Amino acid sequence: MTRPWQTASPAEIEQLARRMRCDIIEMLAEAGSGHPGGSLSAADIVAVLYGAVMQHDATRPDDPERDRFVLSKGHAAPVLYAALAQTGYFGRDHLKTLRKLGSILQGHPDSTKTPGVEISTGSLGQGLAVANGMALALKLDGRTEPTVFCLLGDGELQEGEVWEAAMFAPHHGLTNVVAIVDHNGLQIDGACSDVMCLGDVAAKFAAFGWDAVECDGHDVARLLEVLGGARERAEAVGRPVAVVCHTVKGKGVSFMEGDADWHGKAPSREQAAAALSELGCEEVAR
């Protein structure tokens, strides 16, 4: 059986990622607060998942056979909201309500308010344990097709619960969980290597029993191959797969790239205009 990711055009996914980046900038400028850096660094990864790799249908968000996505780095909510809006879970007009009173789009993902959000996140380090539990439930129910994809930040890896969960998945044979690390190397207080060095992230996951793969988190063709093939690979080796994606914080907006100050600060109207222009947002139909 041919999977959508095998026939997906990298150029089309790149366009989806670009539209998502445009949405991220616009919604954050409108909100006046939020987290652009880690949303932009994850945009290609999330576009590949929602655009090609994951089996999902916005008209049937409760389909038991769907693939699941857990955004453990919940502060990157804008990238998830952009993906959900671009794939039809709710109208794009909601994006301008981000972080406002009464909005379905909370500052961090809230599964009780937003269609398509599987679990509330925002307090870091908790997503992988939840993804593991979701994977266990799928196995108990005899559902062998769905995969649970969990996106973690790298600063988040400093939380102990991540490693409790990392120990759990291989022990329980959870080949239906894929851990993805958005390794942009920066956190609020600066470079991860200065704040609290993570060392070799892939080697750490490997030491915990995962089949760890590294890849360029902005190379869409490569992401299609690695994320698309992750489940099959896990079944082949009998261990869950962890994909460490090397990324650039703020990717796509030159004045945000590689700058920890853009972790949790919204662009002004002028900065947003410059970012939208650089991203070529006028050229992409959204």
Place this chain on the structure above:
Amino acid sequence: MTEKRATREAYGPTLVELVREGVDVVVVEADLSKSTTTAKFAAAYPERFFNTGVAEQNMIGTAAGLAVGGKVAFTGSFAVFATGRAYDQIRNTVCYSRLDVKLAPTHAGVTVGPDGGSHQMLEDLALMRVLPGMRVLVPADVNAAAAAIRLAATTPGPFYVRLGRAPVPVIYPADVELGVGRATVLQEGSDVTIAAVGVMVAEALAAADLLAADGIRAEVIDVFSVKPLDAETLLASAGKTGAVVTAEEHSVVGGLGSAVAELLAEHHPVPMRRIGVRDSFGTSGEPDELMAHYGLTAADVAAAARELVGKA
């Protein structure tokens, strides 16, 4: 002599019954299955039992994921670790997402005994009670514990059921039916209300006997559901007696005494006394010794009641 059994004895066996009855129960434990009795569930349904090892945060998170997947997820461990160690997981992942995660940790209170203050949880009711959407049940005996576990399993949303290690007198018949938000008036009286939970319910009944000898008629209420409180029953009793003693094997800060005080202060203020541990940690000792040491005996409850009715 009254039969004594620990409330924790109900845990594993009741969960086994629930699966047999068709409830989609799973258990996530953190290396204490023999103590919590979830080992009995593991023996009956190994495919529904998951051990995280000594990792309480992961225990709660994994249970949350199972609940997202449609399971009724019970968790294990001791009250001190299951609540305090994993508080943010309970708040931000379980309660904020309104998941069917049911915490029923054992070894709450000073009756843990010799293990000492590090293991004697006296703040769990306070911690759990303030969480939006969390329901808090404190069974008085092994049969009430079975009823509480059944209520938690069959009522949607997060639950906290407080279980103990030490054998306590059996008060209720097997298969007793209790309710969320429902207290039980165990003995009617007109002079003073004794509102108790957990192991203190048996002490409250014994206190009522002591008071009867002095001609004081005490009304004894097993509050059972600390959240939501049975406001109707408690206010009716306070209206009748005009004096309320609360009794709990928990800190007087934030638990049953506080909950009842909040209710009465807003709706029907009456003189009150709170029996409980007075803002301190526990210490090593035998359960009976510790109950006396912390002023948690029938005599202590009776003394507080006498003071309230002016016959001290």
